Each structure stands twice: as structure tokens, then as C-alpha cells.
Amino acid sequence: MAAPLTDQEKRKQISIRGIVGVENVAEIKKGFNRHLHFTLVKDRNVATPRDYYFALAHTVRDHLVGRWIRTQQFYYETDPKRVYYLSLEFYMGRALQNTMINLGLQNACDESIYQLGLDMEDLEEMEEDAGLGNGGLGRLAACFLDSMATLGLAAYGYGIRYEYGIFNQRIKDGWQVEEADDWLRHGNPWEKARPEFMLPVHYYGRVEETEEGSKWVDTQVVLAMPYDTPIPGYMNNTVNTMRLWSARAPNDFNLKDFNVGDYIQAVLDRNLAENISRVLYPNDNFFEGKELRLKQEYFVVAATLQDVIRRFKTSKMSSGGPLSFDTFPDKVAIQLNDTHPAMAIPELMRIFVDIEKLDWDTAWDITKRTFAYTNHTVLPEALERWPVELLETLLPRHLQIIYRINQAHLDHIASLFPEDLDRIRRMSLIEEDGGKRVNMAHLCIVGSHAVNGVAEIHSNIIKTDIFRDFSELEPDKFQNKTNGITPRRWLLLCNPGLADLIAEAIGEDYVKDLSQLQKLNEFVDDDAFIRDVSKVKQDNKLKFAQYLEKEYKVKINPASMFDVHVKRIHEYKRQLLNCLHIITMYNRIKKNPNAAFVPRTVIIGGKAAPGYHMAKMIIKLITSVADVVNNDPVVGNKLRVIYLENYRVSLAEKVIPATDLSEQISTAGTEASGTGNMKFMLNGALTIGTMDGANVEMAEEAGEENLFIFGMRVDDVAEMDNAGYDAMKYYKELPELKQVIDQIKSGFFSPRQPELFKEIIDMLFNHDRFKVFADFEDYIKCQERANVLYQDQKEWTKMVIKNIAASGKFSSDRTITDYATEIWGVEPTDLKIPPPSEPREAIEEAARALKL
Ligand SMILES: *Cc1c(COP(=O)(O)O)cnc(C)c1O
Numbered sequence: 001m002a003a004p005l006t007d008q009e010k011r012k013q014i015s016i017r018g019i020v021g022v023e024n025v026a027e028i029k030k031g032f033n034r035h036l037h038f039t040l041v042k043d044r045n046v047a048t049p050r051d052y053y054f055a056l057a058h059t060v061r062d063h064l065v066g067r068w069i070r071t072q073q074f075y076y077e078t079d080p081k082r083v084y085y086l087s088l089e090f091y092m093g094r095a096l097q098n099t100m101i102n103l104g105l106q107n108a109c110d111e112s113i114y115q116l117g118l119d120m121e122d123l124e125e126m127e128e129d130a131g132l133g134n135g136g137l138g139r140l141a142a143c144f145l146d147s148m149a150t151l152g153l154a155a156y157g158y159g160i161r162y163e164y165g166i167f168n169q170r171i172k173d174g175w176q177v178e179e180a181d182d183w184l185r186h187g188n189p190w191e192k193a194r195p196e197f198m199l200p201v202h203y204y205g206r207v208e209e210t211e212e213g214s215k216w217v218d219t220q221v222v223l224a225m226p227y228d229t230p231i232p233g234y235m236n237n238t239v240n241t242m243r244l245w246s247a248r249a250p251n252d253f254n255l256k257d258f259n260v261g262d263y264i265q266a267v268l269d270r271n272l273a274e275n276i277s278r279v280l281y282p283n284d285n286f287f288e289g290k291e292l293r294l295k296q297e298y299f300v301v302a303a304t305l306q307d308v309i310r311r312f313k314t315s316k317m318s319s320g321g322p323l324s325f326d327t328f329p330d331k332v333a334i335q336l337n338d339t340h341p342a343m344a345i346p347e348l349m350r351i352f353v354d355i356e357k358l359d360w361d362t363a364w365d366i367t368k369r370t371f372a373y374t375n376h377t378v379l380p381e382a383l384e385r386w387p388v389e390l391l392e393t394l395l396p397r398h399l400q401i402i403y404r405i406n407q408a409h410l411d412h413i414a415s416l417f418p419e420d421l422d423r424i425r426r427m428s429l430i431e432e433d434g435g436k437r438v439n440m441a442h443l444c445i446v447g448s449h450a451v452n453g454v455a456e457i458h459s460n461i462i463k464t465d466i467f468r469d470f471s472e473l474e475p476d477k478f479q480n481k482t483n484g485i486t487p488r489r490w491l492l493l494c495n496p497g498l499a500d501l502i503a504e505a506i507g508e509d510y511v512k513d514l515s516q517l518q519k520l521n522e523f524v525d526d527d528a529f530i531r532d533v534s535k536v537k538q539d540n541k542l543k544f545a546q547y548l549e550k551e552y553k554v555k556i557n558p559a560s561m562f563d564v565h566v567k568r569i570h571e572y573k574r575q576l577l578n579c580l581h582i583i584t585m586y587n588r589i590k591k592n593p594n595a596a597f598v599p600r601t602v603i604i605g606g607k608a609a610p611g612y613h614m615a616k617m618i619i620k621l622i623t624s625v626a627d628v629v630n631n632d633p634v635v636g637n638k639l640r641v642i643y644l645e646n647y648r649v650s651l652a653e654k655v656i657p658a659t660d661l662s663e664q665i666s667t668a669g670t671e672a673s674g675t676g677n678m679k680f681m682l683n684g685a686l687t688i689g690t691m692d693g694a695n696v697e698m699a700e701e702a703g704e705e706n707l708f709i710f711g712m713r714v715d716d717v718a719e720m721d722n723a724g725y726d727a728m729k730y731y732k733e734l735p736e737l738k739q740v741i742d743q744i745k746s747g748f749f750s751p752r753q754p755e756l757f758k759e760i761i762d763m764l765f766n767h768d769r770f771k772v773f774a775d776f777e778d779y780i781k782c783q784e785r786a787n788v789l790y791q792d793q794k795e796w797t798k799m800v801i802k803n804i805a806a807s808g809k810f811s812s813d814r815t816i817t818d819y820a821t822e823i824w825g826v827e828p829t830d831l832k833i834p835p836p837s838e839p840r841e842a843i844e845e846a847a848r849a850l851k852l
Pocket residue numbers: 134135136139566567568647648649652673674675676677679
């Protein structure tokens with residue numbers, strides 16, 4: 001297939017791009033040597049690959065710190081409005097390569113490491129993922145930090161420094177087994193502890209009514225220690241801060257009252273306090289109402305708001321004059337990533353009313369103008385509804401404040417709809433049925449000036465469905481901000497071959513303005529470009545195949561279609577539908593072994609929440625089907641099924657660039673946006689998907705004919721809900737479906753335990769909320785259309801190019817620009833902060849320039 005290069009094509013290699021100054025290389029080698037010896041205390045005779053990684057990480061970090069300090073000085077001088085992104089999750093992945101790319105150091109580092117006889121990829125593989133997230137929500141927060149820094153916003157990410165991130169997943173006998181993610185074992189070169197800024201967080205206690213107002217007393221105190229991580233913007237000298245809090249017991253913990261005399265026990269009990277930041281809850285899209293989780297949520301909120309208010313009070317503008325909070329919303333925007341940090345709303349009210357002595361109405365007005373809330377899901381089991389009883393014990397003053405907020409809120413509703421008692425019940429912050437609970441989404445809506453969904457279709461659903469009453473009350477509050485991904489990590493870093501090819505075609509400016517990818521439409525009929533794109537994909541597939549062989553001893557056919565379904569395992573994401581397709585393909589091969597078949601490698605990966613039984617059964621089913629398919633000699637090279645163990649950010653970076661077909665097959669109306677879908681589109685995969693989440697907008701951007709769209713739309717699903725979903729009907733009408741289900745039921749894939757999958761079968765027939773069978777037929781047909789196109793590699797690649805060209809909308813730079821201008825009231829800037837090589841006065845100068 002690969003034709004020889006023409007001379008003109010060969011000469012593309014002659015380019016200024018990627019050339020490094022010798023001084024830079026010499027400096028990096030010097031830094032590397034210095035850190036290996038003085039920081040790590042190793043010489044080359046005893047240094048391990050990990051030591052070399054740390055030596056390089058420290059060298060790169062040295063290039064960050066000057067810019068980091070400079071950026072913070074610049075913010076002090078210019079005193080812009082600060083944006084605070086509050087999130088219980090930041091799914092950062094690795095930092096080394098991202099830092100090198102954003103600082104423009106990658107080529108110099110590559111050359112230095114090469115000259116030292118080391119392998120850059122080997123070193124990069126030594127870095128632990130910062131897995132402080134579950135999936136899309138946490139990864140979104142990480143992409144947003146990159147874009148906020150790249151757009152020059154004075155932004156801060158605030159969260160928890162979990163000692164254990166998302167568990168490591170092993171597959172044993174086809175079952176998921178969890179292992180603790182001890183990611184800090186070897187130290188974290190990217191963080192800086194700031195013990196001098198430690199802050200107290202209070203729990204329990206009681207409320208005392210005094211002449212000066214309510215007082216929260218007799219509390220238990222836990223200290224929050226900040227750890228700062230630098231967030232470099234792309235090539236703009238901006239370095240923002242992600243501040244993560246770690247729980248520390250006060251030194252007098254348990255030594256004052258009941259444990260007097262048992263010093264040893266008191267020291268051992270310090271763990272109780274410090275457990276608050278021990279481990280990330282591993283649920284994706286699921287609410288588990290545990291006390292420790294509520295403690296975590298309040299921990300980040302309480303520590304962060306103290307920091308925010310301290311920064312406001314000591315800012316250049318505020319300091320000196322009399323203290324006033326009137327300007328607070330002009331200086332502070334706080335974005336709540338889902339309801340997880342919702343307690344920030346009553347906490348800010350508590351600070352204003354109880355501590356700063358503002359009157360209630362003033363405090364409420366400032367609070368509402370400060371907060372904005374992003375909803376991430378409509379699934380009822382994911383919505384946080386904390387028992388009143390628990391709040392009463394843990395945060396008694398906050399519960400009082402929530403009740404007072406609710407009183408004013410319901411009075412207002414009652415004044416508008418005096419007879420409508422049901423509406424008042426529906427809109428209450430307190431749910432009464434089955435034990436009193438606080439509906440945290442309702443609290444966030446009432447306490448914010450903006451509420452957004454994360455894709456058009458999702459934002460419409462929240463307006464017309466779950467938050468309908470609220471949107472009728474305040475229609476202008478409800479917005480859409482379609483999610484995005486950072487093109488730095490999800491193109492430059494993970495797919496340098498494609499990034500370079502695009503740069504050759506349209507220049508390098510697209511990295512900061514991804515809409516420029518549209519220019520690639522001019523190359524859709526360019527044979528050389530088509531061949532180059534196809535070649536990059538083939539190289540990526542080969543590389544991924546080599547990785548699988550090296551790490552897992554599995555061989556796959558690089559000429560087959562790589563059909564990839566990676567995301568958290570969830571019934572709504574319908575990995576089961578994919579599994580039914582796999583078995584259907586298997587049955588067709590068995591029925592007709594000599595018929596033509598488009599070879600496929602189906603790769604499925606993702607973690608199941610440890611307590612999610614059905615998700616774990618789904619993994620076992622997939623691995624059991626894989627066992628049968630992969631060991632059947634009749635199948636040969638035509639079909640392989642791989643369960644990709646321990647899917648995480650660094651593995652996403654490997655598999656996504658190697659993908660031909662991206663599976664985005666959730667039941668319409670259930671996936672709020674998805675961001676995996678965007679990563680695949682940008683990396684030259686075609687999408688097979690439902691009209692759900694951001695798939696809808698991907699189809700709109702690329703043209704529906706350039707995606708493989710199938711299945712029910714949201715309206716069809718609603719109609720079926722009204723009529724009643726009858727799984728049996730599809731089973732009876734579709735012979736291939738019947739065969740597949742009969743095989744699973746009869747133990748064909750679990751011969752030693754024929755009953756193993758009976759819960760799955762029972763669910764599919766009797767309580768399948770996500771209607772797998774209803775989309776089966778159309779899904780299979782759609783897969784056949786994908787096969788037909790795949791056989792014509794040229795036409796396939798043309799469609800790939802059209803998709804890449806249409807993916808510009810899904811840059812998180814676009815998303816953040818929209819948040820900045822439509823919610824936060826700040827403006828992105830392409831101003832470059834003077835680097836540390838320039839004198840300090842350059843900052844004041846740049847600050848003045850910005851004010852003009
Ligand atoms: C992007 C990403 C996700 C989100 O994927 P969806 O397909 O949108 O659910 C989850 N996990 C990781 C590691 C990711 O990089």
C-alpha cells in the first residue's frame with residue numbers, strides 16, 4: 001500500500017521545526033547530571049531507570065519554577081478576577097511529557113536524553129499516573145486546568161491530595177481484582193508542600209445562639225495542608241496552581257480530653273483524622289452516601305474558601321482600604337464541578353453571616369453571584385442526596401443555613417404559585433419521602449447564578465426534565481457548555497506523528513486555535529496527504545500491537561480493524577451491546593468459515609466500581625467470550641477480543657491514536673457528553689455511536705454521514721418508556737440475537753459454570769433500564785456499514801480526515817473561552833508573561849500594558 005515518497009515529500013523533512021539550540025541541550029544535560037548526583041544521590045553505576053526519570057523530572061521542573069513565581073507575581077500586580085475550579089477529582093495522568101511540550105522543551109530534552117545513551121520513552125514510563133479521578137469528570141477538570149493556563153486566566157484548581165488514587169485493576173481468571181494505587185511511594189517531584197499555609201477544618205460540634213449571632217462550637221478540628229502543583233500553559237510562560245489539600249491531625253489531637261493519659265493511643269488515633277484524604281471514592285456516576293465522603297467534600301470546601309477569602313482580603317485592590325465584600329463577585333468566580341463541592345454554598349454563607357457579620361440578604365446576593373454549577377449527569381442514582389441526620393451531626397450549622405435558604409426559596413415559589421403545593425414539594429431542597437435528605441443539585445441551582453449542562457442535548461434534557469421547575473422559574477440561569485479536551489495532551493503528546501503531519505499541512509497555529517483544523521478539508525482529495533494519514537495510523541497500530549505483545553504477551557493482527565471501547569464499565573454505556581455484537585460476529589464466522597470477513601480486533605477496557613456487581617459480571621462475560629473466540633482455530637486471524645487491563649490516562653494515550661473505530665454506544669439520553677468520543681475523533685478514528693451526549697454535536701460538525709450513527713434517539717427512548725419496553729419481542733424476532741442470548745444462558749462461554757451469567761440474562765429481559773436489545777439490530781447493521789467502508793482504505797481515510805477537520809469545536813480552549821466570557825466574566829488573553837530571564841520591572845510593564 002505504501003508508495004515510495006516523491007522527492008518533494010522527502011524534502012518535507014528539511015525543516016526548522018524540531019531543531020534545538022545546542023546551549024539548551026548542554027544546559028539540560030548539566031541539570032540532569034546535577035539532579036542525579038545532588039538530588040537523588042546516585043551515580044551511573046547504581047542509578048535505575050526510575051532515578052533517571054526523577055533526574056529528568058527535576059531538571060524540567062527547574063524550568064517551571066521561575067515562570068510559576070513570575071505568574072503569581074503578575075497576578076498580584078494586575079489583580080485580575082480569580083477563577084476557582086472546585087473539584088473532588090483531578091485526573092491528571094503523567095506530568096513530564098506534558099510539561100516539556102507546554103514549555104517548548106521536548107526536542108531539547110529528547111536530544112539530551114539521547115546523547116546520554118538513555119531512552120526517553122523508558123523514562124516516561126517510570127512516572128506514576130496521578131489518578132485522582134474516576135473518568136470523564138476528573139479528566140475534564142485536568143483538561144480545563146491546561147486550557148485555563150493556556151488562555152492566561154488567573155485560575156486555580158482546588159481539590160484533595162488523595163494518598164491513594166483510583167485503584168489499579170488486574171484481571172485474574174477473567175475477573176476484576178483491585179489493587180491499592182500507592183502513587184506517592186517514590187515521591188512526587190511535581191508537588192510542593194506548603195505547611196505554612198495549613199488551615200483548620202471543623203466538624204461535628206453544636207450551634208450556640210449568642211447576641212452576636214450563631215456560633216459553631218465544640219467542634220473537632222482537622223488541619224488541611226496544601227500541596228501545590230504547577231500547571232503550565234502552552235508556550236505562554238503562564239504557570240497556574242493546582243492546590244490539593246491533605247488532612248493532618250493537630251498535634252494536640254485527642255490529647256486534651258478523653259484520651260488524657262494514653263499518649264500512645266492518642267498518637268495512633270491521628271490516623272482517624274488523616275483518613276479524610278486517604279483514598280478516592282472509586283464510583284463513577286454513582287452516589288454512595290458515606291460519612292467519610294461527606295467529610296472529604298466539606299474538607300476541600302472549607303479549606304479552599306478560607307484560602308479564597310484570604311487572597312481576596314490581601315489582594316492589591318482590597319488591602320489598605322476598609323474591608324468590603326461588595327466587590328467579591330467582581331474578583332472571585334467559583335465553578336462547582338458537579339454537586340460534590342456543593343457545601344461551598346452554605347459554607348460561604350456561614351463565613352459571611354457568622355464570621356464577617358454581613359446581613360443575610362447581602363451575603364446571599366454575593367454568594368449567588370459568586371457560584372456557578374455544572375451538572376454532569378441525569379442518572380438518578382448519581383445525584384447526591386445527603387441524609388439530614390448525617391448533616392445534623394457532622395455540619396449542624398450548615399444544615400441550619402440550608403434550612404434558611406430553603407425557607408426563603410419556598411416562600412418565593414409559594415408567592416408565585418400559591419396553590420401549587422406539588423411544585424413546592426418538588427422544588428424543595430429537602431426531600432421528605434423515605435427519610436429526610438438534602439437534594440444537593442437543588443441547593444446548587446438555588447445558590448448559583450449559572451447552571452450548565454455539558455453538551456447541547458444534555459443541557460436541553462436538564463431544562464425540560466430533571467430541573468424543569470427550576471428552568472421555568474429562572475430560564476436565563478440555564479446554559480450549555482459543551483465539554484472539550486486539551487489538544488496538547490490528546491494530540492501533540494499522544495500522537496506526534498499526526499500532529500506533525502497536520503502542522504506540515506496547515507502550520508502550527510492550530511494548537512492554540514483548534515478550529516483551524518477546518519483547513520484540512522482542502523486535503524480530503526490530496527492523495528499524498530491521505531496516504532500520510534493512513535501511514536500514521538498504521539504506525540500507531542503497530543506500536544500499540546508491540547506494546548500489547550511486550551506487556552501482556554498477546555499478539556494481535558495490525559492489519560485488522562481496531563475497534564475500541566474504553567471507558568468506565570457501566571450498564572448505561574452498554575459494553576453489553578458491544579459484547580452481543582462480538583458473539584454475533586463469532587457465530588457468523590462459525591456458520592460460514594469460508595465467507596469473506598473484515599478482520600477485527602475488538603479492544604474493551606475500563607474499571608468497574610468495586611461495589612458495582614453487574615459491572616463486574618459484564619467484565620467477566622467479556623473476558624469469557626474472549627477466551628472462546630481467541631482459542632477457536634476456525635476464527636484464526638479474523639476476530640480477536642482483548643480486555644485491556646487497567647485503563648487509565650496513560651493507557652488512553654496509547655490506545656486512542658491506534659484506534660480505527662471508536663465505540664460510543666450509550667442509550668440516547670444517558671451520557672451527558674462523553675469526552676472519550678472527542679479524543680478518538682481528534683486522533684483519526686471513526687465513531688460508531690448513538691445520538692447521545694456530544695456525539696450529536698460531532699455529527700453536526702462532521703456531517704451525520706461521516707459517522708456511523710445508529711439506534712434510538714431520545715424521543716424514541718421516551719416513546720418506548722411510555723409504551724413499555726419489551727425485551728422478549730426482540731429476542732423472538734431476531735434470530736441472531738436469540739442465538740447469542742441462548743448461548744450465554746446455556747453456559748456456552750462458561751461451561752464449568754453454566755449459570756454464571758444468569759443475572760445478566762435476567763437483567764436484559766426483565767429490568768434493562770438501558771434497552772440493549774432495542775438497539776441490537778440497528779447496531780449490527782451499522783457495524784456492517786463500517787466493514788464495507790473499511791475495505792476501501794482510501795475512502796475510510798478520507799472520512800477520517802473530514803472528522804479530524806471537524807473536531808476543532810471540541811478543544812477545551814473553546815469550552816473554557818465560553819465559560820470565561822459567559823459565566824465567569826473574564827477574558828482570555830494571548831499575552832505572554834515576561835519570563836524569568838527578563839528583569840522584575842518587566843512584570844509591572846506587562847501589567848500596565850494589560851490594563852490599557
Ligand atoms: C477521557 C477519559 C475518560 C472518559 O471517557 P468517556 O468515554 O467519555 O466515558 C475516562 N477515563 C479516562 C482514562 C479518560 O482518559
